[in-house]
Amino acid sequence: MISPDQYSTLANELLSWFATNKRALPWREDYAPYRVWVSEIMLQQTQMERGVAYFQRWMEALPDIMSVAQAHEDTLLKLWEGLGYYSRVRNLHKAAKIIVAEHGGIFPEKYSAIRALPGIGDYTAGAIASIAFNQDVICIDANVERVFSRIFDIDTPVKQKHNMEFIRKTVAAMLPSGHAREFNQALMELGALVCSKKPHCSRCPLQQHCEAYHLGIPHERPVPTPKKGIQHIDVATGFLMHKGKIYIQKRPDFGVWAGFWELPGGAVEEGEAPEQAVVREFMEETEFPVQIEDKILVVKHGYTTYRVTMHCYFLTFAQKHSAEPVLHAATTYQWVSMDELNDVTLPAGHRKLLDHLQNDMRLKPLLQNS
DNA sequence: CATACGTGGCA
DNA sequence: TTGCCAAGTAT
Incomplete structure (x- = not known):
């Protein structure tokens, strides 16, 4: 089992891996809060490749928060058509109006203010605070859960409360102060590109630290929550x-x-x-x-x-x-x-x-x- | 805490 | 073909 005195080593290895392996994504060009926000909402439960195309089209039509706030809902819905989970775009619309009315049209920087916006939960609030503003805040998505369930060989359903608490606590302990923007993205990027459902351990920078790898069972993690049949x-x-x-x-x-x-x-x-x-x-x-x-x-x-x-x-x-x-x-x-x-x-x-x-x-x- | 909420890709 | 799932949130 990896111990806390190895955390900084692990974080450094992860950061250097990310520096050379990160994908070039449009919102990574400037990390403008509006663009980071829209990208995060679009990518919820959505595959990167589809999300990017929708993102480009959205930004051409709606270059700033004000244009979203002033747009007609049908315009937004049309831009979102086919992406699914349509409450996301309605919440985006509501949030844009709130930002204009209560924050002078500037995306709020304070975590509590970000979290309070409609459509923004724990994950997205952490993602925006860290990626757009580089604040020392954790963000845990399914990628991070998968990576940690393997590194620590979590052998019960990862969504269980005590497992999620463990992951939150451990990510927070590992996060290198002042580098949350890169660290959080690196964790998610590793989960997306290397520590994916089908793991590619041979090119993983954290192989040495990974318990499931040493046990030869990375593909058995994370343990899924039992699900009901499809009707x-x-x-x-x-x-x-x-x-x-x-x-x-x-x-x-x-x-x-x-x-x-x-x-x-x-x-x-x-x-x-x-x-x-x-x-x-x-x-x-x-x-x-x-x-x-x-x-x-x-x-x-x-x-x-x-x-x-x-x-x-x-x-x-x-x-x-x-x-x-x-x-x-x-x-x-x-x-x-x-x-x-x-x-x-x-x-x-x-x-x-x-x-x-x-x-x-x-x-x-x-x-x-x- | 369980469930609803969309869609397209993949095995 | 069918089942599973990919950067979650709201209720």
Whole structure:
């Protein structure tokens, strides 16, 4: 077991490894607080490669905090479309307004003020305080947890309270004063590039200090928390066509995909066929009587805790009917052309559906009907 | 403390 | 194909 008198040696080896192995990332050019903040929020639960592309596009559109505060939520949502965890961007918007109102538009430097902003938890507050302002503050993410679970061969689920306390305490003891910016990033970078899920011990600068390596079991760490099985659900949805346009509605501003546009639809109930479900859902959500013209396709879409099989149909009104719905599951609605559908923000599953549909020749005659 | 929240890549 | 997970936060 590594002892505290080796901590400074370990930290130095880690720092010199980072100096030559760190990736060139846009926010590492100047460590401007606004850029560090946006990068940290974007990278939460998101892979680096995707995050960087979104970051560049975001910065071109919104170069400073004021521009975020003044932007319309739909603009931000569109820039975030496809990234997932959309409460992050709504919190970013709220936080930008708070920074303008309460901090004169300057990103706050004090840890407690950073931590108090919406969307910023323990990890992100520590990351910004150390990376943007080089304050002696720890930040623990899944990479750091993995690195430490191996160095100290933690043989119980790493998320357990006593393990997390141990990791926090040890990182704090190891952190070289005045070098938190480099040290924290080095720890995370090592976890991302070397001490990854599949470990690459042969190129690890901390190999000598690592207990799991010496035991020959780095791949068995960290011990995961037991998880529940993934649920499967069937969902039915449809394109209702009327006078060459398609019906879409906007979701309420709470819950999943808040403020997103979508096609009406919902879960197929026990003993129900998807064809019945789509007709029922349109009635429940819009009071539109619809009939099925054709089945378009089935799209499968995976989420963290469940898996959706989406059945999609071409629909028309079952009888002559007003184009005005009675909304029960939406805040507003519109009839759009296929082109206009590209400009609204849709959940990824719907977007996937749409991409298949753009090439479907069956669409043309239906859209020309009235 | 458990659970919800999105998505795409990978084995 | 299915299951797991990658720089977490809010409730």
